[in-house]
Amino acid sequence: MRKDNKRTIALYMFPAILMIIVLLYLPIFINLYESFFSWGAMSSSHKFVGIGNYIKMFKDEVFYTALKNNMIFMIMSVIFQIGLSLIIANTLESKFMRKTQNIFQSIYFIPSLLMVTVVGIAFKMICSPSIGIINPLLELIGINAENIDLLGNAGSATFSIAAMSQWQYIGYTVVLFVVAIQNIPADLYEAADIDGASAIKKFFYITLPEIKDTILINMIITITGSIREYDEVFVTTNGGPGYASETLATYLYKVGFRNDQMGYASAIAFFIFIVTFAIGLLQMKGYQLDE
Amino acid sequence: MKRKAIAMLVVASMTVALFAGCGSKSDESDSGKVKLTFLDKHPEDEYKGYFEEAIADFEKENPDIEIEYENISDQAMKEKLSVLAAGGDLPDIFFCWGGECLNRFSRSGKILDLTSYMDEDAEWKDSFLPAFLSSSVYEGKNYAVPYRSSVLYMLYNKQVFADNNLDVPTTWDEFIDVCDTLKNKEITPIAFGNSDKWYTMWYVGQFNANFVNKDVRTADYNPSSGAFTDEGYVKAVQTFLDLNDAGYLGKNVNSKDYYQVREEFAAGKYAMILDATSQFSFYKGAMGEDGYGYFKIPIPDGATGDEASTIVTGGSENYAVSAETKHPDEAVKFLKFLTKKAQAEKQTKETGLPNAIIGGITEDNSDAVIAAAYETSEDYDAIAEWLDQCVDGNVSNTYMASLQEALDGKSAEDVMADVQKAAKEVADANK
Amino acid sequence: MKKKIVHIITYFLFILFALIIIFPLIWMVITGFKTNQELFLSPFSLPETWHWENYVNAWNKGIGVYLSNSVIITVAATALSTFLSCLAAYPLSRLKFKTKKLWVYLILGGLMLAPQSSLISLFKMVKIAGLYDTRISLILIDAAFRIPFATFLIMTFYKSISYSLDESAYIDGATTWQIFVKIMLPLSKPIIASCSIVSFRAVWNELMFANVLLQSTDKKTVPVGLMNFQGMTTTNWTLVISSMVIASLPLIIAFLLLQKQFVRGLTAGSVKG
Numbered sequence: 001m002r003k004d005n006k007r008t009i010a011l012y013m014f015p016a017i018l019m020i021i022v023l024l025y026l027p028i029f030i031n032l033y034e035s036f037f038s039w040g041a042m043s044s045s046h047k048f049v050g051i052g053n054y055i056k057m058f059k060d061e062v063f064y065t066a067l068k069n070n071m072i073f074m075i076m077s078v079i080f081q082i083g084l085s086l087i088i089a090n091t092l093e094s095k096f097m098r099k100t101q102n103i104f105q106s107i108y109f110i111p112s113l114l115m116v117t118v119v120g121i122a123f124k125m126i127c128s129p130s131i132g133i134i135n136p137l138l139e140l141i142g143i144n145a146e147n148i149d150l151l152g153n154a155g156s157a158t159f160s161i162a163a164m165s166q167w168q169y170i171g172y173t174v175v176l177f178v179v180a181i182q183n184i185p186a187d188l189y190e191a192a193d194i195d196g197a198s199a200i201k202k203f204f205y206i207t208l209p210e211i212k213d214t215i216l217i218n219m220i221i222t223i224t225g226s227i228r229e230y231d232e233v234f235v236t237t238n239g240g241p242g243y244a245s246e247t248l249a250t251y252l253y254k255v256g257f258r259n260d261q262m263g264y265a266s267a268i269a270f271f272i273f274i275v276t277f278a279i280g281l282l283q284m285k286g287y288q289l290d291e
Numbered sequence: 292m293k294r295k296a297i298a299m300l301v302v303a304s305m306t307v308a309l310f311a312g313c314g315s316k317s318d319e320s321d322s323g324k325v326k327l328t329f330l331d332k333h334p335e336d337e338y339k340g341y342f343e344e345a346i347a348d349f350e351k352e353n354p355d356i357e358i359e360y361e362n363i364s365d366q367a368m369k370e371k372l373s374v375l376a377a378g379g380d381l382p383d384i385f386f387c388w389g390g391e392c393l394n395r396f397s398r399s400g401k402i403l404d405l406t407s408y409m410d411e412d413a414e415w416k417d418s419f420l421p422a423f424l425s426s427s428v429y430e431g432k433n434y435a436v437p438y439r440s441s442v443l444y445m446l447y448n449k450q451v452f453a454d455n456n457l458d459v460p461t462t463w464d465e466f467i468d469v470c471d472t473l474k475n476k477e478i479t480p481i482a483f484g485n486s487d488k489w490y491t492m493w494y495v496g497q498f499n500a501n502f503v504n505k506d507v508r509t510a511d512y513n514p515s516s517g518a519f520t521d522e523g524y525v526k527a528v529q530t531f532l533d534l535n536d537a538g539y540l541g542k543n544v545n546s547k548d549y550y551q552v553r554e555e556f557a558a559g560k561y562a563m564i565l566d567a568t569s570q571f572s573f574y575k576g577a578m579g580e581d582g583y584g585y586f587k588i589p590i591p592d593g594a595t596g597d598e599a600s601t602i603v604t605g606g607s608e609n610y611a612v613s614a615e616t617k618h619p620d621e622a623v624k625f626l627k628f629l630t631k632k633a634q635a636e637k638q639t640k641e642t643g644l645p646n647a648i649i650g651g652i653t654e655d656n657s658d659a660v661i662a663a664a665y666e667t668s669e670d671y672d673a674i675a676e677w678l679d680q681c682v683d684g685n686v687s688n689t690y691m692a693s694l695q696e697a698l699d700g701k702s703a704e705d706v707m708a709d710v711q712k713a714a715k716e717v718a719d720a721n722k
Numbered sequence: 723m724k725k726k727i728v729h730i731i732t733y734f735l736f737i738l739f740a741l742i743i744i745f746p747l748i749w750m751v752i753t754g755f756k757t758n759q760e761l762f763l764s765p766f767s768l769p770e771t772w773h774w775e776n777y778v779n780a781w782n783k784g785i786g787v788y789l790s791n792s793v794i795i796t797v798a799a800t801a802l803s804t805f806l807s808c809l810a811a812y813p814l815s816r817l818k819f820k821t822k823k824l825w826v827y828l829i830l831g832g833l834m835l836a837p838q839s840s841l842i843s844l845f846k847m848v849k850i851a852g853l854y855d856t857r858i859s860l861i862l863i864d865a866a867f868r869i870p871f872a873t874f875l876i877m878t879f880y881k882s883i884s885y886s887l888d889e890s891a892y893i894d895g896a897t898t899w900q901i902f903v904k905i906m907l908p909l910s911k912p913i914i915a916s917c918s919i920v921s922f923r924a925v926w927n928e929l930m931f932a933n934v935l936l937q938s939t940d941k942k943t944v945p946v947g948l949m950n951f952q953g954m955t956t957t958n959w960t961l962v963i964s965s966m967v968i969a970s971l972p973l974i975i976a977f978l979l980l981q982k983q984f985v986r987g988l989t990a991g992s993v994k995g
Binding site for chain 1: 729732733736739740742743744746747749750753761762763764765766806807809810812813814817819825826827828829830831832833834835836837838839840842843844846847862863865866867869870871873874875878879881882898899902912913916920923927945948959962963966967969970973974977978981
């Protein structure tokens with residue numbers, strides 16, 4: 001690699017960096033400032049409360065429920081959108097599947113193109129104990145489904161929404177993985193074939209190390225995505241029953257736009273930013289900037 | 292190096308040019324005309340046409356005024372009002388729900404005090420149904436005008452009642468008897484679904500009005516003095532939960548929604564449903580004018596509120612004028628146009644949205660059932676505002692979330708403990 | 723023989739999984755033909771009569787009106803974010819400089835923001851800039867939110883391209899710009915394709931900013947327009963569903979077209995160092 005003129009480098013990055021700083025960072029720092037005040041969009045008072053909003057947040061039970069739910073989203077997303085999705089992508093890339101690869105890949109990807117609202121309506125119907133199909137299916141395989149109400153019971157609501165989210169987005173990471181696997185030079189596999197390596201060995205010793213950057217990216221988007229989780233919850237239970245399926249983002253939205261406690265909402269928003277940023281930085285340790 | 296820089300510059304300027312092209316605003320107002328912006332709900336086809344025509348008629352009458360009309364959906368409105376208010380850019384005339392939604396604008400001085408206009412034109416002021424006009428009064432001043440009204444009734448499926456030899460209940464005991472009879476015949480008595488959370492508030496709001504005295508309620512519903520410590524509130528929640536515990540509301544209420552159960556009610560799967568007059572047109576369409584009847588939900592046993600017998604739950608939807616409008620006189624002129632009797636009657640006839648004018652709903656522009664419902668409602672001097680709208684958002688959300696948990700086993704006392712906590716927080720913040 | 727059985731089982735599992743994915747999709751399409759009543763009373767049976775007019779209405783009342791706005795905004799935001807991301811990713815992955823880490827983290831940080839939290843601040847900024855109710859404000863904001871992920875994706879791709887390519891180009895006297903335009907961009911087709919589809923779907927379906935930043939009816943996007951079908955108590959759900967089915971068709975078509983770009987071997991082998 002060659003050392004390059006600083007100005008050249010700056011020119012390449014300038015437009016993107018400028019947009020990010022002005023449109024993404026500036027608002028979040030305005031937010032940080034606003035989080036030290038008690039204020040509402042509709043009211044005229046704007047009172048300095050110091051870290052009052054943050055203290056309130058750490059004493060707020062709903063905040064912890066939301067945090068726990070975000071963790072559920074995160075764990076399920078990593079299992080499905082990274083683990084299972086990698087297996088699917090790798091299998092799609094095996095020689096015997098190549099003829100049908102495109103068909104499967106397209107089918108799996110299509111849900112991620114839909115609007116969450118329509119997916120939400122579909123899943124509300126499917127999960128409904130009175131008119132849905134999941135309960136009858138469970139009865140069919142001998143499970144007593146009388147007390148099962150997937151979206152209506154506090155215990156199962158978050159898991160059901162998270163499952164819907166997996167249904168929608170698993171194909172998305174599959175495609176990203178497939179693209180990455182296709183970029184692995186064929187000669188690596190050919191060499192392994194000559195050595196007589198098994199498919200599993202090839203997966204662990206060639207595929208995984210070669211696509212580790214993509215794995216990392218997908219990890220970052222699924223994890224940060226699950227911490228910002230909003231849409232799916234909003235269109236299915238809107239946080240209910242009670243606060244059982246509330247996430248940080250839905251709670252922040254409610255606090256800000258329904259309760260008109262904008263200062264408190266800003267504090268939650270800044271907390272989300274700090275947490276996701278910290279997690280992102282930790283993951284970045286595995287990302288090599290230079291070859 | 293130089294060439295690179297130039298290339299980058301070209302790219303950058305092209306991007307800018309692209310944006311400039313996209314961003315050309317069409318903001319120049321026609322010469323000399325007064326321009327008013329009007330943000331309304333009702334983007335649905337069945338309503339939009341009426342409003343567009345009304346605006347055109349108004350503009351014809353007042354050639355010097357131009358109305359810039361925008362409509363967005365109910366859901367979008369909630370967020371938009373917050374953002375516009377925070378950005379200090381409210382439209383000249385805009386839609387607002389009654390109760391606390393409107394009061395917080397009034398309190399912060401973001402909307403125009405219409406009292407002087409109303410005093411000037413007593414005829415206009417006196418044309419509104421007082422119960423609905425009062426929901427936009429804050430500290431004795433008028434801050435908006437109601438254009439749409441709604442009152443809560445219990446609807447029943449006439450066929451189901453006839454099949455089971457049931458009479459319309461007039462007392463609470465009769466009501467419970469009806470429910471029991473139906474339940475014994477394995478018919479779920481009341482259609483209810485609470486996945487959207489607001490549906491419980493209709494019941495509890497009505498029961499609050501039955502169990503709690505007016506003065507106490509008024510103080511509690513005010514954000515700066517809310518306490519909710521009266522034991523009537525617990526009784527109100529308990530009365531509602533008893534209906535659920537007795538199985539009158541059916542199963543899995545937290546995952547069913549309002550749309551589902553009202554279709555099922557119309558199809559005869561339930562005997563009754565609690566709904567507002569503004570929705571009667573749906574039932575008329577689905578069941579025919581003779582398919583459904585309505586009654587006032589009876590007063591629960593032990594209801595001790597001083598208005599228990601005279602009160603119904605209901606509410607209005609209003610238009611307010613921004614405090615910062617440059618043309619307050621013209622804006623008020625438009626409000627007067629929309630709410631004058633002939634226009635209001637036309638609104639009800641063409642859109643089915645019940646107006647808020649005395650004598651404004653007749654068999655002529657509506658149907659017999661609705662007209663009769665309004666005749667009775669003209670007698671009610673007390674209207675209990677929708678509970679989800681007449682209290683602070685924080686109190687309302689706490690109420691709704693806790694009630695959802697209560698349908699899953701939480702006690703009425705615990706629900707009110709949550710509400711008290713939220714009310715205290717809100718009161719502290721408003722001091 | 724054993725291998726064959728494994729293959730058959732694998733196929734079986736993939737087909738089963740595909741069915742699980744497809745079932746709700748088909749449900750949506752069919753439900754779009756029903757009446758509201760049928761939807762709630764017998765959601766999983768076929769419609770009694772097929773109401774084609776639902777789709778016609780969905781087009782006439784919703785999508786058709788807002789389609790051109792959505793196309794303008796989505797195409798512009800996608801093109802802008804992808805192009806700027808390509809530019810930014812180039813030095814970050816292939817040139818050497820001291821502060822690189824800082825810039826990478828700065829861009830990465832952009833992934834971490836919950837858009838809900840920026841809404842009010844962004845609205846105020848847009849007002850101050852005088853861009854309220856203009857498409858440009860939405861294009862810029864949508865593009866900005868897409869840049870971090872796109873840059874990251876492209877960076878990772880660039881890193882997988884052999885460095886010997888630019889080394890030899892340097893020796894031939896090419897400038898970095900020439901290398902970028904003549905070597906990197908042509909090689910980036912697959913990643914530009916996947917980046918575009920990813921950004922495209924996000925911008926196409928974006929609702930919150932579009933609702934708040936645009937005011938005039940003639941600038942509304944499809945998702946905002948579709949909200950008009952959902953009143954609090956007047957929703958025609960089957961119309962909502964048929965509209966959303968139509969609204970997602972452009973995306974699905976775009977995906978199927980772009981998918982050709984993902985084809986194997988375009989970059990593999992020859993360029994990996």
